[in-house]
Structures are given as structure tokens and as C-alpha cells.
Amino acid sequence: MSKHTFSIGGIHPQDAKFSRGCATEVLPLPPVVYVSMAQHLGAPAVPCVAPGDKVKVGTVIGEPAGFISAYVHSPVSGTVKTVAPRKDMLGNNVMHVEITVEGDEWEETIDRTPDIITEIPTDRNAVLDKIKMAGVVGLGGATFPTHVKLNPAPGSKADCILINGSECEPYLTSDNRIMIERPSEIIIGAAIMQMVLGGCRCVIAIEDNKPEAIASMKAALVDLGYKNMEIAVLKKKYPQGGEKQLIDAVLKRQVRSGALPISVGAVVQNVATALAVYEAVQKNKPLITNTMTITGDLLPVSGQHNYLFRIGMPLSFIAEQAGGVPEYAAKIVSGGPMMGKAVANLDASAVKGTASLLYLSKEATKRKEEGHCIRCAKCADSCPMGLEPFLINRLYKAGDLAGMEKASAQDCIECGCCQYSCPANIPLVDNLRMAKGQVMAEIKNRRNNGK
Amino acid sequence: MENKIVSPNPHLHSRNSTASLMRDVIIALAPAMLLCVLCYGWSAIMLLALSAGFCVLIEWAIAKWMMRQPSIFCPSAAALTGLLLALNMPPTTPWWTVLIGSIVAIGVAKMSFGGMGQNVFNPAITGRVFLLVSFPQQLTTWDIPRGFISSIDAVSGPTLLMQAKLDGASTVANVDLLKTFILNPGGSMGEISGLALLIGFVYLLCRKVVKPWIPLSIFLTVILVSSIFHLCNPALYTGPVFNLVAGGLILGACFMATDYVTSPMSDWGGVIFGVGLGFIVMMIRYFGSYPEGVSFAILIMNMTVPLIDRAFHRKKYGYGRA
Numbered sequence: 133m134s135k136h137t138f139s140i141g142g143i144h145p146q147d148a149k150f151s152r153g154c155a156t157e158v159l160p161l162p163p164v165v166y167v168s169m170a171q172h173l174g175a176p177a178v179p180c181v182a183p184g185d186k187v188k189v190g191t192v193i194g195e196p197a198g199f200i201s202a203y204v205h206s207p208v209s210g211t212v213k214t215v216a217p218r219k220d221m222l223g224n225n226v227m228h229v230e231i232t233v234e235g236d237e238w239e240e241t242i243d244r245t246p247d248i249i250t251e252i253p254t255d256r257n258a259v260l261d262k263i264k265m266a267g268v269v270g271l272g273g274a275t276f277p278t279h280v281k282l283n284p285a286p287g288s289k290a291d292c293i294l295i296n297g298s299e300c301e302p303y304l305t306s307d308n309r310i311m312i313e314r315p316s317e318i319i320i321g322a323a324i325m326q327m328v329l330g331g332c333r334c335v336i337a338i339e340d341n342k343p344e345a346i347a348s349m350k351a352a353l354v355d356l357g358y359k360n361m362e363i364a365v366l367k368k369k370y371p372q373g374g375e376k377q378l379i380d381a382v383l384k385r386q387v388r389s390g391a392l393p394i395s396v397g398a399v400v401q402n403v404a405t406a407l408a409v410y411e412a413v414q415k416n417k418p419l420i421t422n423t424m425t426i427t428g429d430l431l432p433v434s435g436q437h438n439y440l441f442r443i444g445m446p447l448s449f450i451a452e453q454a455g456g457v458p459e460y461a462a463k464i465v466s467g468g469p470m471m472g473k474a475v476a477n478l479d480a481s482a483v484k485g486t487a488s489l490l491y492l493s494k495e496a497t498k499r500k501e502e503g504h505c506i507r508c509a510k511c512a513d514s515c516p517m518g519l520e521p522f523l524i525n526r527l528y529k530a531g532d533l534a535g536m537e538k539a540s541a542q543d544c545i546e547c548g549c550c551q552y553s554c555p556a557n558i559p560l561v562d563n564l565r566m567a568k569g570q571v572m573a574e575i576k577n578r579r580n581n582g583k
Numbered sequence: 584m585e586n587k588i589v590s591p592n593p594h595l596h597s598r599n600s601t602a603s604l605m606r607d608v609i610i611a612l613a614p615a616m617l618l619c620v621l622c623y624g625w626s627a628i629m630l631l632a633l634s635a636g637f638c639v640l641i642e643w644a645i646a647k648w649m650m651r652q653p654s655i656f657c658p659s660a661a662a663l664t665g666l667l668l669a670l671n672m673p674p675t676t677p678w679w680t681v682l683i684g685s686i687v688a689i690g691v692a693k694m695s696f697g698g699m700g701q702n703v704f705n706p707a708i709t710g711r712v713f714l715l716v717s718f719p720q721q722l723t724t725w726d727i728p729r730g731f732i733s734s735i736d737a738v739s740g741p742t743l744l745m746q747a748k749l750d751g752a753s754t755v756a757n758v759d760l761l762k763t764f765i766l767n768p769g770g771s772m773g774e775i776s777g778l779a780l781l782i783g784f785v786y787l788l789c790r791k792v793v794k795p796w797i798p799l800s801i802f803l804t805v806i807l808v809s810s811i812f813h814l815c816n817p818a819l820y821t822g823p824v825f826n827l828v829a830g831g832l833i834l835g836a837c838f839m840a841t842d843y844v845t846s847p848m849s850d851w852g853g854v855i856f857g858v859g860l861g862f863i864v865m866m867i868r869y870f871g872s873y874p875e876g877v878s879f880a881i882l883i884m885n886m887t888v889p890l891i892d893r894a895f896h897r898k899k900y901g902y903g904r905a
Contacts, residue, residue, distance in 0.1 A: 140897075140898070140900050143597070145595060145597070302595070376900060376901070380900070386900055386901045386903065387901050388901045388902070389899075389901045389902060391901075461587070462587065462588050463587055463588040463589070463590075463594060464587055465594050469592075469593065469594040469595045470592060470593045470594070470595065471592050471593070472592060472594065473592070474587075474588065474589040474590055474591070474592075474594065475587070475589075476587075476589045490594075492594055492595075494588075496594075496595060497588065497594045497595065498588075499590065499596075500596070500600070501654070503601055503654075503657075503699070504601075504655065504698065504699040504700040504701070505700045506601055506604075506660075506699060506700045506843045506844055507700060507843045507844050507846075507848055508604065508843040509843070509848040509849070510599065512848060512849070512897055515897075516900065517899065517900040517901075518897045518898050518899035518900045518902075519897075519899060520848070520896065520897060522848070540899055540902075543899065543900070543901065546592070547593075548592050548593025548595075549593075551593050551596070552593050552595060552596055552597050553597055553599060554599070555599040555600050555601045555603070555604050556600075556601055556700075557596065557600070561591065561592065561593060562591055565591070
């Protein structure tokens with residue numbers, strides 16, 4: 133089979149997946165955890181516990197505050213100490229529940245045995261409810277509540293669910309590890325979502341730089357014997373894991389500007405989300421754990437790790453467990469180096485979507501002095517949305533809102549390809565993000581006035 | 584947690600820089616420059632060094648003292664302009680002509696528009712054309728100076744294009760075009776070897792510095808136009824292969840027309856640019872008063888770039904097929 137990839141733009145940064153061979157380790161429990169109420173896209177959850185309350189692992193401590201919102205559960209057993217705003221990773225004040233850890237007692241409903249339950253339930257609504265009650269959110273980066281995504285609006289129907297195992301960001305290896313170590317659970321999770329969407333086709337997409345993961349997933353799929361499911365090996369290219377790029381790569385369809393993937397019959401879910409769905413539906417286990425990578429460009433192999441962490445663990449505690457923040461680190465990134473966020477506050481706690489602690493050296497990450505555009509068009513050649521960043525950048529500086537909209541600034545996915553490629557070190561993504569914000573506000577304004 | 588950098592994504596950058604791209608183009612010119620040095624000896628070394636040196640010096644001086652923006656000075660880009668200017672002159676060009684050419688190329692064509700990335704016209708070509716119309720004698724003296732390799736049987740005399748213009752197309756019908764393509768002393772320095780230039784251009788393609796569309800469309804247009812004319816009247820019009828290898832077409836198409844700043848930014852725009860350029864080259868060669876038209880064609884097409892960029896955009900995701 134010939135390998136596919138998306139059709140427009142893209143870049144080939146150095147792989148740097150140094151921690152690909154590090155088996156997942158389970159982190160010990162910290163003395164105290166701080167569980168954020170804003171671990172998902174949408175309205176933050178509302179705390180439903182008070183200081184002094186006793187909680188177990190899996191007890192609900194936050195309830196959704198709207199349609200697009202999610203439950204939050206206690207990741208540990210112990211006593212709620214405070215319910216108060218606290219600074220998150222970026223330095224924003226967010227409501228947190230502080231829990232003092234006492235023992236490790238789990239809710240009785242949670243199945244903690246290692247048995248793999250292969251039987252797929254058939255009651256769609258019951259499964260959706262379980263996913264919702266377990267607080268499952270998309271773990272590919274956006275943390276969009278999964279039960280909402282799996283329940284398309286009436287009139288739209290999914291004909292294919294894509295399970296995203298491309299992990300196209302350099303450095304990150306947690307998806308690679310779970311595909312190697314827990315392939316059956318991921319595939320069963322995928323099959324459950326397939327059932328929820330009405331038995332559509334299911335494609336698990338993995339980039340060709342993860343041969344072990346591909347072999348492991350293929351073997352597990354053969355063992356389970358699911359018929360309407362296949363594994364697609366994709367040619368490595370960033371940002372393949374972008375929802376729109378993955379749909380283009382696998383299905384050869386393009387989502388129209390401003391539309392959702394479901395408009396072309398596709399739903400995209402990450403492999404880690406599939407695992408979370410498996411645990412939620414088959415094991416009654418809410419989303420309180422996830423896998424993250426500890427890595428860096430100058431970090432020795434002994435310092436590289438893949439950890440199974442519990443939400444609410446302070447990042448500083450996790451860093452300590454891995455041997456502390458290395459001396460060379462000039463920037464700590466949570467997430468991949470292309471789209472991740474720089475950590476402003478290491479005392480913040482891990483959240484559902486935390487993917488990594490990436491220590492970058494000054495040489496690797498330092499921004500160089502901005503030069504003059506030499507019109508080389510490398511930004512436009514690398515843009516996976518087919519945009520012309522040089523043009524949008526110019527229009528943004530000129531304040532030409534109509535021009536920015538015509539140039540489709542609103543379609544920018546902020547993947548970073550343009551800025552990565554720019555030989556003049558122009559901060560294109562910074563400016564395009566601002567341009568996008570202005571155009572989106574204008575579009576929203578127009579829509580509201582039109583009504 | 585003190586002293587950590589916090590900035591938005593992306594957190595990595597490719598190794599590309601303006602200077603590294605310019606360096607790659609200079610490396611790509613190396614085979615041709617080496618042949619020049621071998622065939623023309625110290626004259627070639629002097630001309631290349633003087634021209635590059637003047638251009639770097641002039642750009643530095645203007646950036647520092649006239650524009651008061653030292654950061655706009657890019658030595659590798661200025662040196663590249665200087666080298667290309669030298670390759671557009673005959674090896675015997677006197678030093679003062681080189682100086683005037685450098686002043687026009689850098690001072691007038693580049694810095695007066697705002698420097699790096701702002702110029703409308705290709706600086707090296709502007710410098711050459713200015714010299715060609717101001718000092719035609721110095722620019723069309725085709726004496727061949729003593730080189731380091733004496734065995735090359737170079738003959739001083741008019742270039743092939745000039746011969747075709749003055750004495751008719753039939754007089755160049757029996758020229759060994761393969762030899763001309765491999766090594767052809769006489770004419771401007773950059774016309775010495777199409778092969779050496781193409782080797783350099785392949786290097787640029789491999790390094791993904793430039794894309795092949797502009798040179799390809801120029802070559803194909805030249806082949807098409809000259810084939811039609813040649814088939815109609817071979818006695819009057821030179822043939823396609825002759826037009827490809829004679830004169831400065833390969834240098835112009837591969838290294839001057841592909842200049843980032845003065846060529847279109849989209850692939851299809853580049854094709855239109857190349858087709859127009861190839862057509863104008865052939866019109867000047869057949870019907871103009873100058874024997875060679877590559878420089879003029881590049882300048883004329885440079886003017887159309889803003890219009891082409893306005894008309895041709897990339898195919899955006901999610902606007903075509905549903």
C-alpha cells in the first residue's frame with residue numbers, strides 16, 4: 133500500500149523522539165494535588181465539594197457548567213483542603229480543588245483488574261452517558277469534551293471515525309508508548325466510538341516513524357478480529373495530526389472553511405482519547421490519568437521518561453521525579469515544540485491534556501532577531517492550510533481587516549510551520565494569531581448584527 | 584522557575600536564515616566561477632573580488648550612514664549581487680566600470696527602494712544594463728585574458744549571438760553547440776559554461792532553495808518560440824538548441840530570474856513570469872537592436888511581478904473540493 137499524507141504544505145522538522153524506547157512508568161503519589169476546574173475546552177466545571185470533604189479516587193469534584201463542559205474527578209483519595217483560585221501553567225487564575233492525599237482508596241464502581249473486556253456494549257445512549265460522566269475530553273491537544281463530539285447534531289452523519297495516532301510533533305512519544313503497550317484497549321475504545329457513531333468505518337492513522345506502534349496495533353487488531361476497522365500508515369510530515377490535515381491525508385476530503393469535520397462525514401479522535409473511552413466504558417474509570425513525556429534536546433537518555441500521571445499532580449513534583457529541571461533548560465514547554473505552550477508556572481498542576489514537559493536549550497528555542505522579508509515564499513509553501521502568511525502579516529500590519537478576511541486569516545491553525553520556515557525570523561504566527569482573532573471577532577459581530 | 588523564557592509557539596526554528604540561503608546561491612555559483620578563474624586567470628579573480636567587495640562596502644555604508652539602519656545590511660546578499668554583477672561583465676572590464684556598476688546595483692536598484700526585500704528590479708541586472716547602455720564599449724570588448732590553463736583554444740571575437748545578429752543565422756549553423764554548452768570562453772564571464780551553471784542550479788534545487796518552475800518555463804518558451812521561427816525560416820532565425828546554450832540565458836534563467844525579491848511568490852505566477860520572460864528574450868534576439876535580451880527581459884518582467892502576485896494565489900485548504 134502506498135503511504136499517504138496531506139496534500140498542502142507541511143514541514144519536516146527533526147524527529148527528536150529520544151524517549152520513544154522508554155517504557156511507561158507509574159508516578160508515585162505526591163502529598164497534595166491541585167485539581168483544576170478548567171481542564172477542557174468550554175465552560176470551567178463548578179466545584180461540588182467543600183473543604184473538609186473526604187474523597188476517593190474517582191469521586192466527582194467538579195460538575196459541568198454548560199453544554200460544552202466536562203466532569204472533573206478526584207485523582208486521589210484524601211481530604212479536600214481548599215477550593216480556591218490558583219495560578220495554572222500559563223499563570224492565569226483558575227478554580228482549583230486542593231486535596232491532601234491519604235492512602236489510595238478507589239471508588240468501588242471502578243474495575244481495577246487488568247482484564248481486558250472485549251465485549252462492545254450496544255446501548256448507544258448509555259455509552260455516551262458513561263463517557264460524559266467519566267469526564268472524557270479529547271487528549272490530542274484541544275481537550276474538547278468527547279461526548280459532544282461523538283453526538284453530532286441531527287442531520288449530520290459520520291461515515292468514518294479517524295483514530296489519530298500520528299503524533300506528528302517532534303519529541304513527543306506518549307501516544308507511541310500507549311500504542312505499543314496498550315493496543316487492544318485503544319482498539320476496543322475505537323470500536324466503542326465506532327458503535328456510538330452508528331457503525332461507520334474506522335481508520336487508525338499512524339505515521340511511518342513509529343514502526344513498533346504500527347506492528348503492535350496491527351497484531352492487536354488481528355487478534356480482536358474487528359472487520360470494519362483498518363490501520364493506515366501515513367508518510368511522516370508535520371502537522372499530520374491536525375484534524376483537517378488528517379482528514380485530507382486519509383479520506384482525501386477537505387473540510388470547508390469554518391465548518392466542522394462532521395460536515396464531510398468525519399470524526400477525529402486521538403489514540404489516548406480512545407484509551408480513555410475504553411477505561412470509562414469498560415472499566416468505569418473516569419479520566420484521572422494520562423501519559424506524558426519528559427524529554428528535551430540536551431537531556432541524557434537516563435533523564436527521558438514516559439510517565440502515567442494523575443491529574444492534579446504539580447508539574448514541579450513530576451519534574452522532581454524525573455531528576456529535576458536540567459541546568460541547560462532555557463524554556464519549558466508543555467506539549468510539542470511546534471504547538472505546545474511555554475510553562476510560566478511550574479508549580480501549576482498537570483491537567484487531563486498535559487502531554488509533556490519538554491526542556492529546550494537556549495540554542496534550540498531562542499528567537500533570532502527579526503529581519504526583512506525576502507519574499508522567498510517559504511511560509512506559504514509550508515502552510516498546510518494553503519494560506520499566504522507573508523500577505524496576512526503585511527495586511528495585519530496595515531490594519532486591513534477586509535483584506536485579512538479575504539486572505540483567510542480565520543483559517544489559520546497556528547501550527548507554526550510558517551514561522552519555523554521563515555529565514556528572516558519574522559514572528560508570523562504571533563501576527564497571524566492576532567489577525568485571526570480580529571477577523572473572527574468581525575465575523576461574529578456580523579453574524580450577531582445580521583440576526 | 585526563574586529566568587525561563589516564556590513565548591508563544593512555535594518553540595523551534597529551522598536552520599534557514601537569509602544569510603544561509605544567500606550562501607547556498609554563492610556555493611551554487613562556485614563551479615562557474617572556478618571555470619572563469621581557470622580560463623581568465625587573475626582578471627577573473629580581480630573582477631569577482633572587486634565587484635563583491637564594492638557591493639558589500641556600498642551596502643554597509645548606505646545602511647550605516649544614509650539609512651541609519653545598520654541591521655538592514657546583509658553581507659552575503661550584497662556579495663551575491665556583486666558576484667552576479669561580475670558574471671554579467673566581460674573579464675576585461677576596468678575597475679572603475681565595476682565600481683559604477685556596483686553603485687547602481689546596490690545604491691540605486693536596491694537601497695533606494697528600502698534595501699533587502701524591497702527592491703522592484705534585480706540589482707545585479709540593473710547594474711549591468713546601466714553599464715551596457717552607458718559604457719557599451721567596455722561591456723562588449725571580448726578580449727580573452729591569459730588564464731591558468733593555456734591549453735584552452737579560446738579565440739577572441741564576437742559572441743555567437745552577435746555573430747548571428749550581424750552576419751545572419753546561417754553563419755552559426757555549424758557551431759558545435761555541445762562544446763559551447765560545456766565550455767565557451769568569450770562573452771560575459773557567466774556565459775563560460777552552461778553545464779557548470781546547471782550543476783550549481785541542481786544543487787540549489789536539492790537544497791530546496793529555489794523551485795524549478797521559473798527556469799523551466801523560460802527554457803520551454805524559448806524552445807517553443809525559436810522552434811516555430813526556425814522551422815519557418817532557418818536562414819533568418821537561429822534554432823532552439825542554439826538559443827538555449829548561447830548567451831546568458833542559463834545564467835539569467837537559473838540565477839537572476841529566480842531572485843526571491845523580484846520574482847512572483849506563487850508557482851503559477853512563476854510560470855507566467857517565465858513564459859513572458861522567455862518570449863521577450865526571443866523577441867529581442869530576433870528583432871531587437873541588441874544581440875542579447877535576457878537582461879532587458881528580466882527587468883521588464885520584474886515590473887509585472889506585483890501584478891502577477893495580485894492575480895495568482897495558492898490553492899487554499901477547504902475552498903476547492905468539498
